[in-house]
Amino acid sequence: MELNGYHCDGEACPETEDEDTTVSKQCWVDAPCSNIESANMENTTTSGTVHRERRVSNSTSSRQRIDSLKKNRPPFPWFGMDIGGTLVKLVYFEPKDITAEEEQEEVESLKSIRHYLTSHTAYGKTGIRDVHLELPDLMLWGRKGSLHFIRFPTQELPAFLQMGREKHFSSLHTTLCATGGGAYKFEADFRTMADLQLLKLDELDCLIKGVLYIDSVVSSGPSECYYYENPTDTEHCQQKAYNLENPYPLLLVNIGSGVSILAVYSKDDYKRVTGTSLGGGTFLGLCCLLTGCSTFEEALEMAARGESARVDKLVRDIYGGDYERFGLPGWAVASSFGNMMCKEKRDSVSKEDLARSTLITITNNIGSITRMCALNENIERVVFVGNFLRVNTLSMKLLAYALDYWSKGQLKALFLRHEGYFCAVGALLELLNSS
């Protein structure tokens, strides 16, 4: 069911990310405003220790492991790539412990790639490095470095390949681990345009590996996993850190262009429960048609300013108040876009109202299907990921609200900071197995 009496005006307005890093950074720090500090504190006090324990590294066994790692370690550069329907997500591990000797040996093309990626925060017109998500001081396969998170529209892939060609990427003889549909669709392009061989990986395998990995390595800074406390109470709704140490069973909802819902029972036991075609792509697609906007950020910005009750028909529009016979509150949406059946009302709504209604329709529908899956699978913990949630606090709070309200507090909606990058991370992790 829809909910609509919910407003988050004035807080967490999603901001447009442009190519300036500081804005991008700013966006994350400022957006969830007052909540973020308490979330940080929560994290360090409760889950910090747990993470430390998990990453013990002083024992002999781990030293042996590092030795063997050294031998099997893939050559640089280390990339993981997820080519989705709308966005390409790229994670890049930048080694920070390069010795002078290594520096000497490092071929020109490798150096050039490293410099290009790490010294910019924007690539071309549409490529962006999410600096706020960067994981510094990360130990990966015995190397210390930073993990960078980069995205660009899938339609820019040819330009990306062109760049790979110019920077002689293929001369590095590295394996490029890629997942997402594009790994299949564009495999031939990688070969012909950039002389690159892809290692194609299943996206759901990668997604789960990525989630588990990121959650296990994030120890400092804001907690990776969080939830909204008091989601049904607008006044007291707060972001709180969540410890995902024992996550199973878990419902993992990946909202990209479309939506996949997975039930995860252990590290390598999961199934795809269902999916829906009403996802982020639908939100953006409909917004573009209805409002003439062209970017996700624009659409979100409009949605933040709109009023959906002008577009949607609410329960109270039909029954004058609550429909008590069936426990339906008056503020619930009875018919999304229902008011638009009437010409006068069509003429009186703004683009912002339409964007808002589209966002709420799509979000609540995902919430509704998720809730039914959780009931059918008997799972209480739900983790939402995917780029639809990027800078989209409105949807996250709505999901938190919807799950809590309609399950009478039984279900908990959890979110992860690295939203849309888990498949790419999972792909990167496969690099070790490839060599």
Place this chain on the structure above:
Amino acid sequence: MATYVEAVRGSHSMDKSITLPPDEIFRNLENAKRFAIDIGGSLTKLAYYSTVQHKVAKVRSFDHAAKQESDGEPLYEISVQEEITARLHFIKFENTYIETCLDFIKDHLVNTETKVIKATGGGAYKFKDLIEKKLKLKVDKEDEMSCLIKGCNFVLKNIPHEVFVYAKHGDSEFRFQNTHPDIFPYLLVNIGSGVSIVKVEAEDRFERIGGSSIGGGTFWGLGALLTKTKRFDELLQLASRGQHTSVDMLVKDIYGGAYGCLGLTGDLIASSFGKSATAEKEFSKEDMAKSLLHMISNDIGQLACLYARLHNLSRVYFGGFFIRGHPVTMHTITYSINYFTKGEVQALFLRHEGYLGAIGAFLKGAEEDNPNQYCWGENYAGSSGLLSVSPELNPMQRERSGTFLFDMLEMDRLERQLVNLPLLQDSSSYIPDTVDLTEDTLAREYWLCCFEEALDGVVKRAIASQKDQPEAAERAEKFRQKYRDKLQTLRHQPFAYGSLTVRSLLDTREHCLNEFNFPDPYSKIKQKENDLALKSYQRVLKTLEELSWEQRQIALVRGLLAGNVFDWGAKAVSDVLESDPEFGFEKAKQQLQERPWLVDTYNQWIERLKGPPHKCALFFVDNSGMDIILGVFPFVRELLSRGTEVVLASNSGPALNDVTNGELQILTERIAAMDPAIQASLSEDRLTLVQSGSSSPCLDLSRLDKVLATVVRERGTDLVVIEGMGRAIHTNYYAALSCESLKLAVIKNSWLADRLGGKIFSVVFKYEVPSIIQGHH
């Protein structure tokens, strides 16, 4: 109707281009009572109850003791009497005409006992004042959902072939389902502007377990925004012409092909409207409408499946204005349900879905009449049939009645409670009809032609049966027109009244004849033939008694079959009977095919007769005259002499020349007077007459008189005999019974004979023993 027309002209608010066809719509308003109205977004549904006075043929025995019998004196008297039966009327029309219709009702309403009109639906509030002003009735609002459920329960229980599955690319688009004796539990997904998902567990127990805001209103509202098309129908038409693949992002758009390991095919929609996320491209209205239709249908289908699974329900009915009469949405919903349940659950639709609210509201107002206590039957003569107002399917109707579109459902209260024959092997899978003409195109064409050609004869016979009434010819013409229209409708929409079958064609004809007060066109012929046959009874008995046991058995069967040749229902025979009245019993026997018959299990039957007698035989009889008197009675007499009790089941009301229960009682009396063996059996209660509850030349073993079922159970019936083409060939040929059965008939139709691999007058003698009993022997 002249006064009416004037009234219309005089009214200022009336659209003068509209005249209601008064003979066709709002019938029987003179004695209408208990009104209910359901006003939806665009259609109004009106319900009322009326008592219909129509003529029925009654037979009454003369007082033979007081009268000396003489030649030429008929054995019973036929009188036509007025009988009053209850009828439910449901009429659907566009909201635009609500005022016209209310005026019409006001002008024609004679009975003013009614004080209240039950109202439901979103528009009930809007039109409250108008209704109260026009009809001087107090509007009493009823909850929409409970009306819907009440109406749904009612149609599921009372209308065979109410439920269907939609298959766009099937041999027939509409596959009608059997009526299940137990209709609960089920899920009703009502797709109005939003979606409500209701679980119904019992007559008065239901719960709204969920819903969605993405429904018909979303399709309409969002569709209007995207395509600048205002009307819902037009949006659906746009959608049916569109290509969603230019707007939707498919799996293959992302993967380049299928996502093999998850079993997601390339054509699957990964992201609805995923390709429209660009400011650069223009999209066609058709394509956007199609994409929207898919998006909404899939979403509803998915939620319905999730709820069905959670509550472990397999029967899911879909309704609401999004579905109503729209093949386009029925197809997309069916597709979606099939996809999400991997074919385990079928989307079910209802023929009278649009009436549920009105029926429910009516039932709430009529509780003191106990409508739920009775059985009701759809009147084919007074009902429009499925999709009659669907513009996509029936542009014809729009032309014919001008701009005024209406749809009707009439249901007659049946005098008797109807139940399953307790001897059906599996009542849930029992299908009475042998051939489904909705699926069998060749057979459909043949039978429609056959019934059309026979129409002249039927009209002639109808007039002849009422020679004393000068206006009979005029009525007969109206009957001809009505039935021809029905045949025409069925030619275009074979699915209009459920599965089209020979039975439904025959029943529709009977309903139309009754409608124009031809209750029993064959009454006089039956009388004459009964008279003639009675005269030969003793002679036939004597001949049989002179035969050896073996000879007698075959003679009895041949007699039964010969009697069956006399059948005014079959064209080939009625031609002979008409031209050659001397066509006698012996001549009939000569016509019969020699053994081996087309279907011949006579030897097994004889072997069985050599064994212990049956406890009780239930015999569904067929025609009057030679058949019942010279065929059935001698056969029954033999059974009785073996110690088998016999229950003779005959029609409650007339159909063709079939013997009715009333006639059979008189005949039995007369035979008993001649035959001490029959007399004894009657007085010892070993020979019983019951009525079947039917007025059809065919036989539906799932709708039989409750008394019959009780008798069958009490007597421990272990043999069922079904005789005649209508009951044993057109219906029940494949019916599986839990006891021994004998189906016999003479094929009196060369086309059918040809189809079965035989010639005209081929014999079917089908003795069957259910496998469970076979094991015992």
